[in-house]
Amino acid sequence: MKFISFLLITSFILFFSCSPKTTPTTSVPKLSTEAAAGMVIYTAKCGRCHELKKVDNYTAAEWVPILDAMAPKAKLDSTEKANVHAYVQAFAKAG
Ligand code: HEC
Numbered sequence: 001m002k003f004i005s006f007l008l009i010t011s012f013i014l015f016f017s018c019s020p021k022t023t024p025t026t027s028v029p030k031l032s033t034e035a036a037a038g039m040v041i042y043t044a045k046c047g048r049c050h051e052l053k054k055v056d057n058y059t060a061a062e063w064v065p066i067l068d069a070m071a072p073k074a075k076l077d078s079t080e081k082a083n084v085h086a087y088v089q090a091f092a093k094a095g
Contacts, residue, residue, distance in 0.1 A: 031087075035086040038088070
């Protein structure tokens with residue numbers, strides 16, 4: 001009985017010491033603080049009147065007048081608007 005528990009514990013330790021280490025991923029692009037905050041604001045405030053629009057449906061240039069029109073609708077203050085701007089610019093359609 002003692003030997004069996006010894007085996008169990010040993011295999012337990014071996015199993016976990018051999019499991020792959022989780023290394024931090026470096027491939028995910030890091031969002032700026034502004035863009036990260038903008039993403040939260042976007043999700044919270046931009047899907048109230050219509051569904052959340054896909055950010056990459058529009059180019060960075062197309063987003064500028066859209067945001068000018070939508071920021072007052074969503075009652076964003078200038079900081080929130082700048083953050084949402086950073087977010088949509090980060091994920092806008094190429095072009
Ligand atoms: C008070 C209501 C309201 C809020 C809040 C709002 N929108 Fe809109 N939005 C509209 C209306 C109305 C339209 C035009 C009809 C449609 O496309 O659904 C529109 C259209 C859009 C379009 C399509 C524009 C085009 O030319 O194709 C985008 C993109 C958009 N909104 C983004 C946003 C974003 C980003 C926010 C948050 C900052 C936001 N909206 C918040 C009412 C709102």
